Amino acid sequence: MGWSDEAARAVLGRVFDAAVKAADPRAVLAVHLPEKPAGGRVIVLGAGKSAALMAQAVEAAWPDLPLSGLVVTRYGHAVPTERIEVAESSHPVPDEAGAAAAARLLALAGEAREGDLVLFLVSGGGSSLITLPAPGLTLEELKAVNRALLASGATIHEMNVIRRHLSAISGGRLAAAAHPAVVVTLAISDVPGDDPAVIASGPTVPDPSTFAEARALVAHYRMALPPAAAAHLAAAAEETPKPGDPRLGTPDYRFIATPQMALLAAATEARASGLTPLILGDALEGEARGLGLALAGIARAVRAHGHPLPAPCLLLSGGETTVTIGPDGAGRGGRNTECLLGLAVALEGIPGIWALMGDTDGIDGTEDAAGAVAAPDSLARARAAGLDPRAVLAKHDSYGLFAAIGDLVRTGPTLTNVNDLRAVLVT
Template sequence: MLDAAIRAAQPSRCVPPYLPQLPKGRLIVIGAGKASAAMAKAVEHHWPGELEGLVITRHGYGQPCDRIDIVEASHPVPDAAGQDAARRLHKLVSGLTEDDVVLSLISGGGSALLAAPIDGITLEDKQDVTRALLASGASISEINCVRRHLSALKGGRLALACAPARVINLLISDVPGDDPIDIASGPLVPDPTTCADAIAICKRYGLRLPLNVWKVLESGRGESVKPGDPRLPQIETHIIAAPQASLEAAADVARAAGVTPLILGDSIEGEAREVGKVMAGIALQVLRHGEPMNKPCVLLSGGETTVTVRGDGSGGRNVEFLLSLGIALNGVQGVHAIAADTDGVDGAAEIAGAILRPGTLAKARALGISPQQALGNNDGHGFFGAVEDSVVTGPTLTNVNDFRAILVI
């Protein structure tokens, strides 16, 4: 089912149907995100005319392209390579005409990869802000709201640089709700949120941020481009892959195996450990009472949970979810689960997620590992690595967020 979910969101399948007609002028291809290089490769393979471009992707996610320059940079914390590439990308779209078309290839991860701090903020400031946000427990929408108001390109600013050329956005969504403004923090779409919203988020989570950051937000210098701004060019936006389609592909696999699927939602958020407890309750209800359906069945869900970092272990939201799920199930027979990020990276580790089996907790305890202590230390990768149940996919070349499947048999 995980494989099917990833296949459904492959750029080679999703990009070609959305390519535009040949423009009168130039076609400039730009992009940022973990899937952007694979998207660029699909464009090159299917585009009949001339083109040039630049996209920025995560280290290890590059693809061979002849006419589109592929730059690899750091994720989830931005680095100098991403900053330099962002400057080049901005220059590439400057000075275009109304006969030109900018084809934008955006996917999850673009917020960190398109590193362009606004005047008054350094790259080091952005790195500090990113680390603080990732550890705070803030939702991805909240994190991206703050990022937009500290960027020279996000929140519609890159769209202004493209004017008067026409902009076509092809987006692979990794955010709950599939709102374009939250995919890579919306560099080529207008933004209804404000600096005041960003300040409220920082205060809500008690973030200790550099003084330069507070000055930019409080002065209003970080205000993004709003809907209806007359400076914006013509913008056409398409969501070409999203979590729901991947969940439906997984559901088809389950049906073919004689297992009834139930999609609980494609945009589930909240603390990963709390979501784990809730999902355990639903699985137990199936086992004990045949509700909301009889076994064999599989409970499918997507979205992006959060982790408030309390310990110093190695973890990510998917393994945190699974560990909490396992503790709540307490070894009950008949329940198996997998949780993984469809981009192949859960947290900062090169591990997609893990598998939970009825005997997982007993195996860990036999090794002298306490599941409760591992959860308290945010050490999901350490826990599942010790019991040899980590899921390692390598770069998947796409990103439609978390995939969770709980099989009840």
């Protein structure tokens, strides 16, 4: 039986919703909480796009326990809390509010004493939301660094090596400030490989990277950093806390949601819809349009040969791609819409293939959409609207194309973030 456009879009929507629901802290956080401290205080600190919702979930799980603390989330991502303060700051470009909040987090950690529990709630976006310049640097200089990182083509792992060495709070420095209190981190991972040192630049875990590695990455990507930032990396005056540092001990780091967990939930929803799911990986990286081309090749093989599995099936993947902006890159678009347009251009309207690609936080890059859907007729409709899909892709204006044909996916902020969800339906 053939699939209608309406049915294909509906199943893709349910799959995306299932992935997001699997990362909702209100549903998954409570079982990961540590034992309540016998006599000390509970200080709740946090940073990330989901920090406020995580704080709300802690309050719901521990309704009678005195709690205090501060979490920092993105503008528009706050939710009501009673005992834990919520502050908002800017993402992806840091601002003064975030720097001030980061300084307060560091000060609150420093007030912790032996017998206290410091519960740190971390999720994607924390690196920007609590940007606190290292001594001798200014926020304006770190903003310039952040712009250089986002335009460089570096992976999130590589970006955070540099960020940790220009920060006063990242790379284990927050946990070091809280010593000798017990520090427990509850994390929602938004990074390929779920590396704790990369999520929000690892404020509570040792940093295995070095100033030398940060300098090498700057040179490799030919980043033009502000002179003061380059000088700070060159001086290498104070390394981040390393594995074995007694102030950090053995970090108690607990994942409450990860990209793989979200993909497994999406796969379960796919089976319920009569599809055979195939998870290609939770950590696919590289240039967004290049990954779109690769996924199109796999979809073609399914249609033509029934390999690596027969249709109807759903090809699922997660991770975080990059978009390297060239001289012609004047358009609007995030990594998900660019990957999706790359796939659509490669498929050129092959029948029976639909795809949805979106960021599980509800915001693809800096736009107001989570991502978009591509259908077999997407390119034809774009051309009918006067758009040249290949030219649009070259200008990185994928948002504009999918907006013009009405195929953007708008969820609003989901208040969680397990990175990107890419679903390719082959019927």
